[in-house]
Amino acid sequence: WLRSYNLAAPYFLAPLNPILRAYTAFDKHSYLIIDLHCVSHIDLSGAYVLEDIVDKAKKNGVEVFFGGGSPRIHQLIKQFKIIEHIGQECYFDTYEEALEMVQELQKRESFLAAI
Numbered sequence: 001w002l003r004s005y006n007l008a009a010p011y012f013l014a015p016l017n018p019i020l021r022a023y024t025a026f027d028k029h030s031y032l033i034i035d036l037h038c039v040s041h042i043d044l045s046g047a048y049v050l051e052d053i054v055d056k057a058k059k060n061g062v063e064v065f066f067g068g069g070s071p072r073i074h075q076l077i078k079q080f081k082i083i084e085h086i087g088q089e090c091y092f093d094t095y096e097e098a099l100e101m102v103q104e105l106q107k108r109e110s111f112l113a114a115i
Contacts, residue, residue, distance in 0.1 A: 030109075031102045032057050035095040036077075037068030047080035054085045063105070066091045067098030 034050070042050070057064050064086050066077065074091065077083050083091060092098040 065098040067095035
């Protein structure tokens with residue numbers, strides 16, 4: 001199972017609580033891609049919510065990937081140390097690259113399950 005979440009605004013405190021509630025309401029899944037291509041800024045409160053989503057997902061065994069985001073957003077993700085929660089290898093320049101990685105991981109899982 002894959003869940004994808006497209007963030008389509010600057011990431012400030014006001015719209016974050018609904019995002020966190022929406023994520024926690026998702027049914028079981030193995031992968032989460034957070035699409036950052038429309039995010040123009042992340043403030044500290046937004047970083048905390050992203051970190052919370054990542055931590056909750058990882059606690060439940062979900063692999064988290066970020067896709068998209070301008071170089072500035074990538075820098076903020078590093079600055080706020082969110083990248084440390086997922087690993088640099090799970091941050092992709094585009095959503096499509098993150099999706100390709102997840103699809104490859106799903107193929108490997110299917111192959112191993114068939115053996």
